Amino acid sequence: xxxxxxxxxxxxxxxxxxxxxxxxxxxxxxxxxxxxxxxxxxxxxxxxxxxxxxxxxxxxxxxxxxxxxxxxxxxxxxxxxxxxxxxxxxxxxxxxxxxxxxxxxxxxxxxxxxxxxxxxxxxxxxxxxxxxxxxxxxxxxxxxxxxxxxxxxxxxxxxxxxxxxxxxxxxxxxxxxxxxxxxxxxxxxxxxxxxxxxxxxxxxxxxxxxxxxxxxxxxxxxxxxxxxxxxxxxxxxxxxxxxxxxxxxxxxxxxxxxxxxxxxxxxxxxxxxxxxxxxxxxxxx
Numbered sequence: 710x711x712x713x714x715x716x717x718x719x720x721x722x723x724x725x726x727x728x729x730x731x732x733x734x735x736x737x738x739x740x741x742x743x744x745x746x747x748x749x750x751x752x753x754x755x756x757x758x759x760x761x762x763x764x765x766x767x768x769x770x771x772x773x774x775x776x777x778x779x780x781x782x783x784x785x786x787x788x789x790x791x792x793x794x795x796x797x798x799x800x801x802x803x804x805x806x807x808x809x810x811x812x813x814x815x816x817x818x819x820x821x822x823x824x825x826x827x828x829x830x831x832x833x834x835x836x837x838x839x840x841x842x843x844x845x846x847x848x849x850x851x852x853x854x855x856x857x858x859x860x861x862x863x864x865x866x867x868x869x870x871x872x873x874x875x876x877x878x879x880x881x882x883x884x885x886x887x888x889x890x891x892x893x894x895x896x897x898x899x900x901x902x903x904x905x906x907x908x909x910x911x912x913x914x915x916x917x918x919x920x921x922x923x924x925x926x927x928x929x930x931x932x933x934x935x936x937x938x939x940x941x942x943x944x945x946x947x948x949x950x951x952x953x954x955x956x957x958x959x960x961x962x963x964x965x966x967x968x969x970x971x972x973x974x975x976x977x978x979x980x981x982x983x984x985x986x987x988x989x990x991x992x993x994x
Contacts, residue, residue, distance in 0.1 A: 827852030
């Protein structure tokens with residue numbers, strides 16, 4: 710009799726419990742590390758691993774799980790006892806656009822024309838992980854021919870400091886230093902605004918100050934940008950700055966493939982020009 714009772718007791722426990730599995734990603738397809746998967750109405754929860762995957766043993770059948778992560782809208786999923794694998798689950802960020810999780814990318818940068826050896830460091834983060842789409846980006850680029858020639862650039866951007874469903878504004882500031890064949894050594898300061906009235910296409914407008922030897926030059930800057938980064942990992946931009954007798958052209962095409970990041974840059978100012986190819990890897994934390 711006791712054996713029958715114990716058998717019924719443990720079979721009841723196993724019937725009430727089930728193992729729920731799945732994978733949590735953002736809309737770029739990247740797995741989300743550390744998302745919380747909670748059985749609603751209980752204190753039973755787990756977190757996603759490095760690949761965004763989770764496994765949760767529930768306390769009751771036909772339950773509801775709540776999946777949440779800072780900066781993203783929580784979602785509830787009603788779990789059927791016949792379907793334990795929930796598949797791939799996408800979380801959407803607050804606001805009109807999706808916040809990007811903190812990430813750091815390191816690139817190996819190859820210059821085709823003048824400076825073949827280079828490194829590019831790129832950092833992204835949200836200023837507020839809650840209901841705020843404003844993001845900060847910092848970038849350092851250094852290329853050299855391992856002799857006297859080099860190109861250095863440091864920049865910082867505040868993305869979507871003003872953002873509504875059909876308009877956003879961003880600010881970009883940068884510092885550049887070029888040493889080319891000991892005869893061309895400009896220093897350039899830049900401030901630009903990026904204005905978007907659609908999700909993808911934007912207008913760039915701003916100004917630059919170039920110091921060359923003992924002379925300073927001011928230049929207006931105009932350009933266009935097209936960005937599908939949050940959906941396909943693709944972005945491109947081009948700008949033109951009109952210095953007195955020294956027009957500057959800058960173009961960039963970038964495409965991410967999961968954690969692998971690539972870009973092609975073209976830069977021309979007076980007698981210096983460079984075509985750069987970058988290959989990098991993204992780290993999240």
